[in-house]
Amino acid sequence: MSLPSLAPIPGLLLPLANRAEQSWRTAVAGLEGGHGLDDWSAERWSAFHRVSAASDFFIEQSLRDPLMLLELVRAGELDRSFAPGELCRQVADVVQAAATDDELGRALRRQRTRQQIRIIWRDLNRQADLIETCRDLSDMADASIDQAYRWLYQRHCQQFGTPTGHRSGEPQQMVILGMGKLGAVELNLSSDIDLIFAYPEGGETVGAKRALDNQEFFIRLGQRLIKALDPMTVDGFVFRVDMRLRPYGSSGALVLSFNALEQYYQDQGRDWERYAMIKARVVAGDQVMGAQLLSLLRPFVYRRYLDFSAIEALRTMKQLIQQEVRRKGMADNIKLGAGGIREVEFIAQAFQLIHGGRDLSLQQRPLLKVLTILEGQGYLPGEVVSELREGYEFLRYTEHAIQSIADRQTQMLPDTPQDQARIAFMMGFDNWTAFHEQLMAWRGRIDWHFRQVIADPDEEEVIDEGELIVGGEWLPLWEEVQDDAAACAQLEEAGFVDAPKALKQLAALRSSPQLRSMQRLGRERLDAFIPRLLAQAVEHANPDLVLERVLPLVEAVARRSAYLVLLTENPDALRRLLTLCAASPWIAEQITRFPLLLDELLNERRLFKPPLAPELAAELRERLTRIPEDDLEQQMEALRNFKLAHRLRVAASEIAGSLPLMKVSDYLTWLAEAILEQVLALAWRQTVAKYGTPQRANGSLCDPGFIIVGYGKVGGIELGHGSDLDLVFIHDGDPNAETDGAKPIDGAQFFTRLGQRIIHLLTAQTNSGQLYDVDMRLRPSGASGLLVSSLGAFERYQESEAWTWEHQALVRARVLVGCKQVGAAFENVRASILSRARDLPTLRQEVSEMRAKMRGNLGTRITAAGTAENAYEATVPFDLKQDAGGIVDIEFMVQYAALAWSREHPALLRYTDNIRILEGLEQAGLMPVTDASLLREAYKAFRAVAHRQALQKEAGVVTGDQFVVERQHVRRIWSELGLS
Incomplete structure (x- = not known):
């Protein structure tokens, strides 16, 4: 495409040009008595009017510092192209004069503004073509980065020493890669610059009092360099610096060694990083080492084989961009929208990535050069390349026109009549309609060619249907x-x-x-x-x-x-x-x-429908039968995985509302029983294999002659999501008779080791955690007693030594797994102990004293465990379990009632859970129907909240103004039972 033609200034913009001239004359008059403009020709004024009518930025900066434009005119720099290296020398001169970081930043910003005025003037007056404009902008960036780096590096070394390589022993310089448009020497009028910082090798600084690691040295230097270029000050900015293309993005180290960069791209580099690296160029720092770095990274970008996977990757990236365009309403974005600049770039990159590993001529950065090679090498027909080139140039000129208005980084078409008139004028059109028609024609042709190269032929118009990559709108973020x-x-x-x-x-x-x-x-x-x-x-x-x-x-x-x-x-x-x-x-x-x-x-159906007790036990047995008997590690993992899976299913069902509270506890208890059954079987098999089988007093072999008794929540079928297991182990073997194995031990030792084995299987930490915490303190004599008791010893202890609170605990005790004969015998012992005749005043006193002790130790202090006048206020806590009127009060009343009346009403001992014992008290006429119902509902309500709190990882505590009526009824019934 030839340069856009010069169009006359439209009437809508003439007032802007006239006001600009008036303001400019006034500003210059203040400087030189009005003589600074004497030598301005009509042609010069015409050019001034054109730029002033089009660019707010130009006139604002010219008025801010009138001398800057005058100097450009007198130096003749507005009227000629720069010679190679001329712009860099100008930047170097002002940088070398700086004495401090602040002076460096000020000098760079003034120089950038000076060059922007020159470049915009030449671009809008058609004195420079697209290539020259982009080259000047890129040269300005190169010079600013490199000169600022060299100025800072010298002072950084004076402060911290010179970074030196461990391996080479040579001084180290930073290598600064320019990516994107900067790397391709295609920078636009208000572009940011994408950079990657690197250094050749690790080591540390020399020549300073305290050595600094090379990476730390260069990170600090990189931070100073960004500060010199990026921040907006009263003098503007130099270039907005974007470091997000570096490995790991914003979260990655600011500077990496060559080895670290090579390793990253080799192991983790993604498709979009390949595209970015196509245009990478050393813009500052050590050029020699920079060339080595690019050579190291080339295999990542260009594959030695024909890489047709690049098409799919580019297609995916384009779909994501189009989703983002639609989401943000950016159809008028001439870079990202359909038929925009990015589509031309994608076409070129597709051929580069596919063929560039073999065809070295395609390893180019500037897009227009790549298009020329695609035509020359026969990758694309000449007419296609011509259309792509002309359309691309039209879009880039339009991009510069948009950005020249206010020096803003945008590719969005304006929506105000004034700015639309400016774009049409700058592009050589009489009006916006004519310009927009031509723009859309070019975008249509580019999009058509893009679809021929990139679009998936099997997906007709998928892009327009919105059936794109799921969540693709979030990928840019x-x-x-x-x-x-x-x-x-x-x-x-x-x-x-x-x-x-x-x-x-x-x-x-x-x-x-x-x-x-x-x-x-x-x-x-x-x-x-x-x-x-x-x-x-x-x-x-x-x-x-x-x-x-x-x-x-x-x-x-x-x-x-x-x-x-x-x-x-x-x-x-x-x-x-x-x-x-x-x-x-x-x-x-x-x-x-x-x-x-x-x-x-x-599986949604399985997740929200946990199996019943028989199915649970059968499923676990089946899982374990697939594992070799001698593979203990795999057996332990299988048990834990089983528990984790089913516990999740129960919790999910509770959250979904498909399992009520009582069923949640049922399932969790069944799960524990299924696991205990298999743990006992494993422990028995392993212990017998080592020592042989123990004997009973009559000489018969135990089979296993052992039971696991559950107390507390597991005994009462009230397990919660994080409950531990209160267990007691009982056997009916002969403690003195030896086992029949190769390494015989007496029965007492055997059952102790069996119990230890069970606890180990339950509590050992593996990759999948532990099965359960186990509490054995409810066994006879507590922590000081034997780990495993014979049934006879257990009975004697309960008859003559156990405290009342231990008999209370026995109310909730039941056999979980083990020998059915021993289990039946245990039930007889339990019934015998619990149904003994008791002195009720003494029983009431002992139960009350134990409850008072618990409240004192575990209840809420500021409410005297829920008994003080402030206990029902919203500003104080209520402990659902321990405070007065809560869960433990109900449990103690149930236990008291079972101990007091089971002699006359043995049916009270049939069940171990509080709900059914309360039903038994009601049926026996021992408690009014209303009171029994109140206690059941309060108990379920308290436990339901405690379950929810557990799922929220919160303690079982609510505010004091909750459950006021329920707590008052519980306390009333407590008193009516004679408890204090």
Whole structure:
């Protein structure tokens, strides 16, 4: 395309040009008595009017410093092209005169403004073509970066010493790579600059009092360099610096060694980083070492084989961009929209990535050169290349026109009549309509050619149907393609309350050690997953909470990326994961600790419908039969995995509302019993294999002659999500008779070791955690007693030595697993002990004293365990379990009633759970129907809240103004039973 023609200034813009002339004459008059413009020709004034009518930036800067434009005119720099190196020498002169960092920044900014005025003047007056304009802008960037770097490097070495390589012993310089348009010498009028900082090798500084690691030296230097170029000051800015193309993006180290860069791109480099690296060029620092670095990285960019996978990758990237364009309403973006600048770049890059490894001529940076090679080498027909070239140049001239108005980095077509008139005028058209028709014609041709090269022939118009990459609108945010402000705006628009926090959490994930050590395949899987995660998270009422709870899981499974694939390819499983994590931090923590639980999310029917007790036991038996008997490690893992999976299913069902409280406890208790059955079988088999089988007093072999008795919650069929197991071990073997094995021991030792083995199997920590915490303190004589008691010893202890509170505990005791004969005998002993005749005043006193002791030690102090006048206020806590009127009060009343009346009403001993004992008291007429019902409902209500609190990882405490009526009734019934 030839240069856009010069059009007359339209009437809408003439007032701008006239006001600019008036202001300019006034400003110069203040400087030189009005004589500075005496030698301005009509042609000069015409050129001034053109630029003033088009560019607010030009006139603002010229008025701010009138001498700058006058000097450019007198030096003749507005009327000629610069010779090679001339612009760099000008920058070097002003940099060398600087004495401080502040003076350096000021000098660079003034020089940038000077060159912008010159470049805009020449561009809008058609004195420079597109290539010259881009070259001057790129040269200005190169010179600013390099001269600032050299100035800072010298002073940095004076302060910290000279960085020196460990291996070479040579002084080290930084290598600064320019990426994107800077790397291709295609910078636009208001472009930012994408940079990557590197240094050749590790080592430390020499010549200073304290040596500094080379990386730390260059990080500090890089920070000073960015500060010299990037911030907006009263003098403007030099170039906006974007460092997000470096390895790991914003979360990565600012500067990396050559080895670290090579390793990163070899192991983790992604497709979009290949595209970026096509245009990488050494713009500052050590040019010789920079050439070596680019040589090291070339195999990452250009494959030796024909790489047709690049087409699919480019297609995916384009689809993502188009989703973003639609989401942000950017159809008028001449860079990213359909038929825009990016599509021409993609066409060229497709051929470069596919063929560049073999055809070295394609290893070029400037796009126009690549197009020429594509035509010359026969990759594309000449007429196609001609259209692409002309369309691209038209778009780039338009881009410069847009940016020259206010020196803003934008590619959006303006929507105001004045700025539309400016664009049409700068592009040589009489009006906006004529310009826009030509623009859309070029965009249509570019888009057509793009589709021939890039678009998927099997997907007709998929792009227009919105059936694109799931969550693709979030990929730019995840890959840091957009700045933080835009990312936060997108998060807020999607429903995040604290967008900066969410963005910080994503950045922390990106910088985590797990992600840094990921291989390329894993990173690609993560890049596919995160946008889907965000897309589903924003469907929840509280996406902030979802993200906070799920990101630790993502970090935990990052290096086992098959889990990411599972969630990516199963959106329903991902949806269930987010729902469960949003509902319960406990579930989120469990899945994070044990990612194998993600498999449970695949089957919705199984997840929300846990099996009944017989099915549970059968499933576990079947799992263990597949494992060799001597593989203890695998057996222990299988037990733990089984427990984790079914506990998750119960919690999920409770959250979904498909399991009421009582059923939740039933299932958790059945799960414990199924596990205990297999643990006992394993422990028995291992102990017998080592010592032989123990004997009973009559000489028969035990088979196993052993039971596990459950107390507390497991005995009362009231297990919660994090409950431990209160257990007692009992046997009916002969303590003195030896086992019949090769290494015989007496029965007492055998059963002790069997009990120890059981506890080990239950409590040992493996990769999947432990099965249960076990509490054995309810055995005869507590912690000082034998680990395992014979049935006879247990009976004698209960008859003559046990305290009343131990008999209370026995009310909730039942056989969980083991020998049926011993179990039946235990039940007889239990019934005999509990149904003894008791002195009721003494019983009431002992139960009351024990309860008072517990309240004193465990209740809420500021309310005297719920008994003080302030106990029902909203400002104080109520402990659901320990405070007066709570769970333990109800349990103590039930236990008191069983001990007091089971002699006359043995049916009270049939069950061990509080609900059914209360029903028994009601049926026997020992408690009014209303009172029994009140206690049952209060007990269930308290426990339901405690369950919910556990799933929220919160203590079983609520505010004092809750359950006031229930607590008052419980305390009333407590008093009516004569308890104090």
